Amino acid sequence: MKLRTNRASPFARKVRIAAREAGLGGRIEEIETPVSPVAANDELARENPLVKIPALVTGAGEVLYDSAVICEYLDTLHEGVKLFPAAGPRRFAALRLQALADGILDAAVLCRYETFARPQPLRWAEWIEGQQRKIFGGLAALETGVDGWSGEFGIGQIGAACVLGYLDFRFPDWDWRTGRPRLVQWYETAARRPSVRDTAPS
Template identity: 45%
Template sequence: MILRSSDPSPFGRKVKIVAKMLGIYDQLTVELSNTNDPADTLRQQNPLGKIPILILDDGRKIFDSRVICEYLDAQVDGVSLHPTASDARWEALTLQALGDGIIDASILQVYETRMRPEEKRHADWLSYQSDKVKRSLDQLKDSAPSLEGDLTIGHVAIACALGYLDLRFEGKWRDSYPTLVTWLDAFRARVPAFDATKFEG
């Protein structure tokens, strides 16, 4: 299987962590992609022009990260990051939606500052997105998912969101959310794949 991604992509990182946790990372060939390059074939592989994309051996393409992670999970017997019991499943998927939403709002802030000249940046838009992140972290600081039992896709998504805040926002969240720092340290200790997929850039 081929995974189209980029090294700093938090959604690509989520897929890589899941593959490592499931023990099937060695079945993936990671192929770097550039979403800003119109000549990159990813636009033919995913008309949205977004990564990650998983290309199966028979040529089928699967996207986005949520679908890829669930597909990989379904290939492995005996281990699952997507609970099947009703309450546990909805909790895990909702937590994943929260983590992915933090990433989405953060990426929009990065694009606004990276792709627009300073005089054209929209302060209200940036504030709107940063408020989403703050509200999410405020909620998580008192209700971070327990790391005592089985881990789920929700744990992975939250960890990737915090990792992306470290990468693109200099870890400024850490001073205001020490309980989440402790949570992430505990996740890192339990899931070596988190550090193994860290982008240094």
């Protein structure tokens, strides 16, 4: 399998962590693929019409996107502890946590593009503030929910680790740790997992 990824992308990191947690790391060739919301990339567009990473080319030559779909696919390829609970309330709790983490990441990646890719005269401070409200609202929900995770490290927790890693990487001055002691404690342990350590953004 081939994974279009890059070392800075938090969505690609979800897949890279999931692959390692599922014991599939050795079956996936990671292809470093730079992306930009404003630059054309015909090769990537042939695989993913949204021209985004991650995109996975399966062993059968099928292309899968986005991160949620790829992670769920990888979860069908192993017999270990599943990253997605099969059914019932636990499944929907995991899917909701994944959606929360993905939503925070969407807002954070948009802030990154706004401050890094968009030319200064076109930037819009209120728009960034709107995205930040989603990010900080999402972090508050993570802080409230973290005590219920009880040692689990499934798709929702993978997403949460990618959120916190991305905020440290791109927005260290936002200081997500202040006022979120339970999340800080959880992340200290999560960050020591080999899958999380091996995929640190750079």
